[in-house]
Amino acid sequence: MSRPTARDRLADLGCFLFAATFSVATSDVVVAGRDLSDATVFYEQLVGGLACAALFLRRRWSVQLALVLLVAGKLSHFVTGPTLVALFTVAAHRSPRTTRWVAAAAAVPLAVFVVQRPDPDLPATTSGIVYFALVAAAFGWGLFVRSRRRLVEELRDRAVRAEAEAQRAAREDIAREMHDVLAHRLSLLSVHAGALEYHPDAPPDEVRRAAGVIRDSAHQALEDLREIIGVLRAPVPADGADRPQPTLADLPRLAAESRGTGTPVTLDQAVAEPAALPAPTGRTAYRIVQEGLTNARKHAPEQPVAVTVSGGPGEGLAVEVRNPLPAADRDRSIPGAGHGLVGLAERVRLAGGGLEHGPTGAEFRLRAWLPWSGPRRPAEPDPTP
Known part of the structure; x- marks a missing residue:
């Protein structure tokens, strides 16, 4: 006793x-x-x-x-x-x-x-x-x-x-955020560093531009890492202001960053009332496109990537990223552990949506659907008499 x-x-x-x-x-x-x-x-x-x-x-x-x-x-x-x-x-x-x-x-x-x-x-x-x-x-x-x-x-x-489960969920959220953000930044840095390595005799302007991208990507990665560490130390910022989170409106900037690495990116946005899209849904859609572009840059560099985002209130938001399958004998200069798609599937599941990915013919497709509550759009009138 x-x-x-x-x-x-x-x-x-x-x-x-x-x-x-x-x-x-x-x-x-x-x-x-x-x-x-x-x-x-x-x-x-x-x-x-x-x-x-x-x-x-x-x-x-x-x-x-x-x-x-x-x-x-x-x-x-x-x-x-x-x-x-x-x-x-x-x-x-x-x-x-x-x-x-x-x-x-x-x-x-x-x-x-x-x-x-x-x-x-x-x-x-x-x-x-x-x-x-x-x-x-x-x-x-x-x-x-x-x-x-x-x-x-x-x-x-x-x-x-319940407290242990909440802590585990918080760690998983932070791990997903770290992977989504840092993997994208570091892949950009790796692509430009690889270009300098394989083309040491490039024109000075191109070398200067690549070095600037490397510097900016490294700086942004450090800022993102500092933000995540700050969240771990103090969940609420001292000044009470949160850093702006990415939304659907940031997709053009994301596509432009990938084009800067030599990846042709086609962005097709057909979203009705994008301003009415809930912020968490827009952030999840951004992370889906970000992960798709990062994987395309890793496994099929310089291959064209097609990004399609469509939907509206009441019918949900559909996100699709397509790129050609990499050649079988291609040297994978940027390694990947496959955790990105696993974390992305969990993120989409928590948002109430669904995720599919895998090869389809000669392409690799990443498809996701996210719920978007609200009244449906009225049907377009048929122009034929």
């Missing part, structure tokens, strides 16, 4: 005082109806005092103490208070099976009492009925305390699990 705490000792002292006070306060009613000598009363009080002192052992030997006090209660009224405390302890701290056995032992005198059919007008009958009612109340209160304690423990465990 664990070492008793100060709270446990205080509870034991409270039980001792309750048992002693109960036995003394009710002794006049019970003892007055019995013709007892002073010596008998003294010995009964002594037994009651020992029973009260034995309550300090109730945590270690609660069952044994309860059974002994049930028997001793037949010899002295002053044992009634300690008996009630012992029965409460069994019901509150022992298993239901053990509690049932002790309750059965406590019910044996009740069966004998009923079989004897005592006269209801006698004081002893009233005392017996009150005693058995108190025994039932002690068991009931103990079971209530036990149930409440188990409920509190279960709620505490649920809270701990």
Whole structure:
């Protein structure tokens, strides 16, 4: 058993005082109806005092103490208070099976009492009925305390699990954000650095432009990394201002960055009421296109990429990124672990949409659908008479 705490000792002292006070306060009613000598009363009080002192052992030997006090209660009224405390302890701290056995032992005198059919007008009958009612109340209160304690423990465990789940979800969100942002920036940097490596005799203007892109991409990657680390250290910025998040309106800039690496990108946006698109949906669509362009730059560099974004309120937002499959003998200069598509699928699932990706004929296609609540657009009128 664990070492008793100060709270446990205080509870034991409270039980001792309750048992002693109960036995003394009710002794006049019970003892007055019995013709007892002073010596008998003294010995009964002594037994009651020992029973009260034995309550300090109730945590270690609660069952044994309860059974002994049930028997001793037949010899002295002053044992009634300690008996009630012992029965409460069994019901509150022992298993239901053990509690049932002790309750059965406590019910044996009740069966004998009923079989004897005592006269209801006698004081002893009233005392017996009150005693058995108190025994039932002690068991009931103990079971209530036990149930409440188990409920509190279960709620505490649920809270701990919920906090752990929230922390895990937060880590996954941060990991997805780091991959989506940094992979895009670093792939841009890698492409331009590779161009300088394989074309050291390029014109000075091209070298200067590539070096500028490398510098800007590295600076932006550091800024993104600093932002994520800041979120880990303090979820709420000190100035209370959040950095603007990408939206659907940033897709042209994203496509222009990829064109700067030599990747022909065709962007086709056919979105009705883009201003009404919810910000989280627009951000998810941006990340889908970003991941598609990053993968195309890794696995099929300088191959044309077609990006299509369409939809409207009530029908959802469809995003598609297509690029030719890489040649089988191509040297993969930019490695990839495949975690980007896994994290992207999780991001889309959390947004309530669906994601498909894989080779289709001679192309690799990345398709996603995102929900967009709102009234549907009216159908276009048919121009044919």
